[in-house]
Amino acid sequence: MNNALEISHLTKDYGSFKLDDVSFTVPGGTIMGLIGENGAGKSTTIKCILNLIHRDGGTITVFGRDTLREERAVKADIGVVLDEVLFHDLLRPRQVGKILSGLYPNWDEALFTHYLEKFGLTGKKTVKEFSRGMKMKLAIAAAFAAQPRLLLLDEATSGLDPVVRDEILDEFLAFIQDEDHAILISSHITSDLEKAADYITYLHKGRVALSGAKDELLDSYGKLVCGRSALEQVDQALLGGVRTGQFGCEALVKDRRAFARRYPALTVDSVTLEDIMVLTGKGDAQ
Amino acid sequence: MKGLLYKDIVVLRKQISTLLLFVLVYGGFCVTGVFDFSIIGVLIAVFGLTIPMSSVALDDASHWDRYAAATPAGRKGIVAGKYLFTLLVILVSGLAGIAIMLLLSLTGLTDSSFQELIAVTASCAAAALLLDAVLLPFLLKYGAERARVISMVTFVAIFGGFALLGGLASHGVRLPQFPGWLTAALPVAFALTSAAAYLISFAISLGIYQRKEF
Numbered sequence: 191m192n193n194a195l196e197i198s199h200l201t202k203d204y205g206s207f208k209l210d211d212v213s214f215t216v217p218g219g220t221i222m223g224l225i226g227e228n229g230a231g232k233s234t235t236i237k238c239i240l241n242l243i244h245r246d247g248g249t250i251t252v253f254g255r256d257t258l259r260e261e262r263a264v265k266a267d268i269g270v271v272l273d274e275v276l277f278h279d280l281l282r283p284r285q286v287g288k289i290l291s292g293l294y295p296n297w298d299e300a301l302f303t304h305y306l307e308k309f310g311l312t313g314k315k316t317v318k319e320f321s322r323g324m325k326m327k328l329a330i331a332a333a334f335a336a337q338p339r340l341l342l343l344d345e346a347t348s349g350l351d352p353v354v355r356d357e358i359l360d361e362f363l364a365f366i367q368d369e370d371h372a373i374l375i376s377s378h379i380t381s382d383l384e385k386a387a388d389y390i391t392y393l394h395k396g397r398v399a400l401s402g403a404k405d406e407l408l409d410s411y412g413k414l415v416c417g418r419s420a421l422e423q424v425d426q427a428l429l430g431g432v433r434t435g436q437f438g439c440e441a442l443v444k445d446r447r448a449f450a451r452r453y454p455a456l457t458v459d460s461v462t463l464e465d466i467m468v469l470t471g472k473g474d475a476q
Numbered sequence: 477m478k479g480l481l482y483k484d485i486v487v488l489r490k491q492i493s494t495l496l497l498f499v500l501v502y503g504g505f506c507v508t509g510v511f512d513f514s515i516i517g518v519l520i521a522v523f524g525l526t527i528p529m530s531s532v533a534l535d536d537a538s539h540w541d542r543y544a545a546a547t548p549a550g551r552k553g554i555v556a557g558k559y560l561f562t563l564l565v566i567l568v569s570g571l572a573g574i575a576i577m578l579l580l581s582l583t584g585l586t587d588s589s590f591q592e593l594i595a596v597t598a599s600c601a602a603a604a605l606l607l608d609a610v611l612l613p614f615l616l617k618y619g620a621e622r623a624r625v626i627s628m629v630t631f632v633a634i635f636g637g638f639a640l641l642g643g644l645a646s647h648g649v650r651l652p653q654f655p656g657w658l659t660a661a662l663p664v665a666f667a668l669t670s671a672a673a674y675l676i677s678f679a680i681s682l683g684i685y686q687r688k689e690f
Contacts, residue, residue: 263548266548292478
């Protein structure tokens with residue numbers, strides 16, 4: 191299986207914020223979910239892949255091609271949905287298609303029409319009259335019609351209702367049935383990624399806090415729910431973060447099996463991606 | 477590139493229509509003798525200046541460049557597209573100006589010769605090219621809103637300079653006399669200077685855009 195995207199030691203220093211030594215890979219035929227709190231570096235990472243900002247260090251390759259040296263060819267293989275829709279208000283979907291057909295060498299007008307019909311965007315309305323959901327659908331239709339091998343989606347499903355989100359997630363799953371396709375999707379909505387992603391990279395304060403196969407992460411991590419006195423007996427090195435409340439404590443357990451062997455009396459529950467994010471953030475605050 | 481040109485034409489269709497209406501109205505004023513026919517030439521320069529500025533303003537409003545830079549067109553394509561569109565605006569409005577002048581000349585509504593009218597139109601087109609050469613790097617660096625003042629100053633400096641020289645000459649002030657060959661070569665030299673300035677401006681804008689972060 192070839193890697194669709196390889197990011198190695200990516201660094202971008204803004205002074206007040208630093209994307210620090212970020213490395214991960216997205217294998218072909220998979221969806222990588224990029225999670226993290228606001229300002230963790232998700233959008234910065236995607237901007238670096240697209241050369242929208244100048245990185246301070248590191249290398250990025252898409253299907254083996256360097257994004258700096260072969261920028262044009264690389265971008266022809268990338269479909270993009272950014273966190274906001276950037277088409278002019280006065281444009282109609284057909285006009286958007288005509289514009290993009292002049293920019294993407296592999297543009298498929300029939301495919302664009304197919305998605306416009308599927309998403310109910312065939313009317314005479316302009317972008318200005320679209321709801322956020324419709325705008326996002328238009329951007330997604332455009333990204334698919336460019337016939338990319340890699341889709342980069344920056345918060346593409348945020349602000350959409352659950353029905354539309356589910357519909358779009360199905361499209362993403364259909365897209366990666368081809369082993370030569372892959373998706374990198376950043377999202378705050380971790381439930382979407384639990385449904386669709388094969389791999390997860392969690393960015394925390396500009397660094398990779400964890401990266402790996404989603405099922406393995408959810409299988410190895412656990413959530414300890416116990417009282418304060420029980421928590422005080424636990425080796426803190428086994429924990430990723432702790433949330434202390436009035437009625438008890440919650441802690442992120444890094445290796446639930448090893449933990450269960452050492453503390454058989456304590457119960458470790460399964461975790462969600464949101465638990466991992468929230469508890470890691472809490473641990474960091476403490 | 478083709479897509480970027482099409483985008484500029486589509487989003488500015490309404491404004492271009494309005495400006496064409498202006499040409500008709502001012503043309504009417506010229507026929508009735510309210511304005512001199514040279515006003516058509518000035519309109520060409522105004523089009524060459526305002527249409528690219530509006531195009532950048534609309535791109536700024538929708539943050540279109542962030543998207544365009546992520547496409548295969550990239551930064552270079554955005555800059556090339558904007559310079560090509562500006563050139564197209566000057567060319568089309570120049571040709572429209574020449575067509576109006578030809579019509580006026582053929583119908584005998586002006587005492588000026590057709591050659592004189594063409595010279596006015598071509599000079600204004602060259603002046604517009606020079607203005608855009610100065611303005612476009614500022615537009616692409618600072619955006620339409622902040623570059624507006626610079627455009628006004630440039631417009632006043634270039635056209636005000638010409639008007640001042642014309643005024644001085646008409647009041648009998650003796651301006652430095654150039655040798656005959658130089659005077660004859662001035663229109664061509666001005667056109668070549670404008671074209672060269674436009675090319676240099678393109679190179680500067682490319683440099684500005686290469687450093688830009690979206």
